[in-house]
Amino acid sequence: MSEIQAAKDLVRAYYAALDGAEVAEIPEVIGRFATPSYEWLGYHPFDALTGAAEVGRTFWQPLRRSLGRIQRRLDVFMAGHNRLPGTQGVWVCSMGHLMGLFDAPWLGIAPTGRMAFLRYGEFHLIEDGKIARTAMYFDIPHLMMQSGLAPFPPQTAAHLVQPGPQTHDGVMFGPQAPQDGDRTQAAIDAMIGDLGQWASGLPLEEELARSWHDDMIWWGPAGIGATYTIERYAKQHAGPFRAGFRDRSATGHICRIAEGAYGGFFGWPNFTAVPTGGFMSMPATDRPGEFRVIDIYRRAGDKLAENWVFIDLLHFWKQQGVDVLARMQAVSAAGKARSEP
The missing domain is CATH 3.10.450.50 (Nuclear Transport Factor 2; Chain: A,)
Incomplete structure (x- = not known):
């Protein structure tokens, strides 16, 4: 339990530092929390990146220059030991939206000058008090739709700014049974x-x-x-x-x-x-x-x-x-x- 709680506290500190950093500081901030061999798995066109500097320069800095005044709006925050057979390690997961003012192009998507929501889900592997691996997937097509684009034919279901849990109990900063x-x-x-x-x-x-x-x-x-x-x-x-x-x-x-x-x-x-x-x-x-x-x-x-x-x-x-x-x-x-x- 203490190992899981320590991992949660580390990721919360990382989010506070990352979200509060100036754009130029982002690679250094990631480096303080990540291992030297840090691996980041992301949505296309980012795919797999290696090292804090590359993750900061390639993903976070361009995003932060486009979505100003970003807020991380958490809907789920949890942690636990990997339950797959033959595996080990503690992972921390968060899910929600990165909300900001879409004031500059990102990935060639035209800005709106209005609020925009980038839905994300993220897993962090914690090793020796550092983040060793991250999987971060998001919904870039939904951001396209907010910009007035139609990336796909009409969908079979409805797409909205996705809410969090109906029970509003998904953000678990403390220990659970x-x-x-x-x-x-x-x-x-x-x-x-x-x-x-x-x-x-x-x-x-x-x-x-x-x-x-x-x-x-x-x-x-x-x-x-x-x-x-x-x-x-x-x-x-x-x-x-x-x-x-x-x-x-x-x-x-x-x-x-x-x-x-x-x-x-x-x-x-x-x-x-x-x-x-x-x-x-x-x-x-x-x-x-x-x-x-x-x-x-x-x-x-x-x-x-x-x-x-x-x-x-x-x-x-x-x-x-x-x-x-x-x-x-x-x-x-x-x-x-x-x-x-």
Whole structure:
């Protein structure tokens, strides 16, 4: 318990220092909290970065120059030992939004001069009082939508500025009862066992009901959207997703943790699959594509009630020959050119 609490305190101190730093100071601030071999796994186009200086220069400084007066608005904060068999180490997870004033372009996305929200999920591995590894996924397509762009065809569900847990108890700065985390991990593991290979043999809604509450909420990424209740989730995401792929690989995770009523995992990638056409209104391909995913869950009783999902759709579709980021950069540049005198 003390090891987990120390890891939480370290990450809270890191966030305070990082969020309060001047832009020029960011690489040095990261370096104070990270190991010399620090590894950072991010959403496309950042992908894998190494070292505090590279992470600061490549990701954080450009973002902070674009989104001014950033606030970190936490919805979930938890920590725990990696529960994957054969692994060890303490990980700290946070989820929420980075909110700021979108006053300068970022990744070629035109600014709005208004508030903007970058939804994120993040895992930090703590070793010897330092951050050794980070996985940070975000929702760049949603930021594009806030800028007036349409990165994907119309989605099957709804996408909003995603709220935090209905119960408002996801930010766990203090210690939690270990048995509660065990119950959460058991619920997540049961869900993975049912859904992980799409081979339970049950009708989809019956399969979902084994591990999800009927009034579940699936908070999906832009391009897919959020959906409410088992019936709508099956209709608006799970069913179309399964119908749109073949040759799904086994599920592979780097980390699984649970604390209190919350838990989550990530992979790099979580699995691969080949599009058969129709998903997100995209055509079939013969190319296996990687799904890099962060999933964060809230348990109620012995079943799952909410799920926040981060999928690197820019990376997946680029593997299929569709460079969504480049397309949106071109649209933003054309719009800027038309608006100039």
